[in-house]
Amino acid sequence: MVSISTISISLQGLSEALKAYFGQFEKLDSGSRLNRPSDGAAQLAISSFLRGEIASVKQGFLNLNEAVSLLQTAEGSLGKISEKLQRMLELTTQAQSGTLSPAQIQILQGEFDNLSQEIAQISQTAEYNGIPLHQQKQTFFLSAAGREIPIQLEAINLFQGDVESPACIEALRSFIEFIRNYRSRLAATLNSVEGLSDYLNKLLEEATHSESRISDTDYAQEILDLSSSQIAAHIESIGIQNHLSAQAVLSLLQER
Numbered sequence: 507m508v509s510i511s512t513i514s515i516s517l518q519g520l521s522e523a524l525k526a527y528f529g530q531f532e533k534l535d536s537g538s539r540l541n542r543p544s545d546g547a548a549q550l551a552i553s554s555f556l557r558g559e560i561a562s563v564k565q566g567f568l569n570l571n572e573a574v575s576l577l578q579t580a581e582g583s584l585g586k587i588s589e590k591l592q593r594m595l596e597l598t599t600q601a602q603s604g605t606l607s608p609a610q611i612q613i614l615q616g617e618f619d620n621l622s623q624e625i626a627q628i629s630q631t632a633e634y635n636g637i638p639l640h641q642q643k644q645t646f647f648l649s650a651a652g653r654e655i656p657i658q659l660e661a662i663n664l665f666q667g668d669v670e671s672p673a674c675i676e677a678l679r680s681f682i683e684f685i686r687n688y689r690s691r692l693a694a695t696l697n698s699v700e701g702l703s704d705y706l707n708k709l710l711e712e713a714t715h716s717e718s719r720i721s722d723t724d725y726a727q728e729i730l731d732l733s734s735s736q737i738a739a740h741i742e743s744i745g746i747q748n749h750l751s752a753q754a755v756l757s758l759l760q761e762r
Contacts, residue, residue: 563710566650570703573648573657576634577696580659581689583632583639587662588685590621594665595678597621601669615669622665629662648699650706655698660688 600606601614629640640662648655665681667674 559713560710563706563713566706567703567710569648569650570699570706572635573655573699574696576637576639576646577657577692577699579632579634580639581692581696583628584662584685584689584692587625587628588682588689590625591665591678591682591685594618594621595675595682598667598669598675598678602672602675611670618667618669622667625662626664629664648702650702653702653705655695655702657695658691660684 597614597618601611606614630638632639639659642659642661644659646657646659648657662685665678667677
């Protein structure tokens with residue numbers, strides 16, 4: 507005679523087989539083998555930590571992109587200023603050649619003054635995300651992955667002068683040298699930012715690979731396990747059906 511305990515054991519076996527089946531199905535569906543603490547508490551904790559590190563590195567990349575954009579904007583405006591200063595130096599040198607009339611010198615002075623005003627305009631309007639780039643001396647610190655890179659911006663002042671004055675040429679040359687050195691410092695800072703970007707990229711690659719090894723579903727293995735669980739559930743189901751059929755036959759015989 508088939509006992510209640512026998513059927514209960516079979517039902518428990520079916521429940522376990524179905525639980526395994528749906529667990530493997532969930533892993534295949536989500537692409538992750540860590541969907542709840544019961545899937546591996548320690549591994550889930552490590553995976554969560556690595557995901558936090560990945561998010562931090564990605565934010566670092568965003569910070570770097572902002573810094574690169576700021577530096578490129580500052581460099582672009584300095585390039586325009588440099589071109590205008592070179593032209594102002596040409597005008598001053600030409601005015602002091604000793605071969606020009608007062609009217610011609612006045613024309614050169616007018617162009618010189620216009621260029622000076624254009625430089626002042628660039629200095630006053632150049633900005634990035636509302637940050638003025640050339641109005642005052644200031645230092646920003648770019649932070650990413652526990653590292654800091656200082657970004658130093660200089661004030662660009664209005665340059666005025668008399669094209670006929672020898673002192674004007676010397677002052678212009680000093681100003682041009684200042685701009686050249688400033689641009690060199692910005693280029694060096696940009697190189698540092700790009701170097702940090704390479705470092706972050708390596709960190710992101712390593713963290714992503716480590717997290718993937720811990721949490722990503724092994725599809726080949728899970729499909730195999732899914733098939734095994736499906737077969738086990740089917741076998742348990744057939745067993746229960748057989749037990750119940752046997753129980754029904756015995757009941758009929760006893761009634762006769």
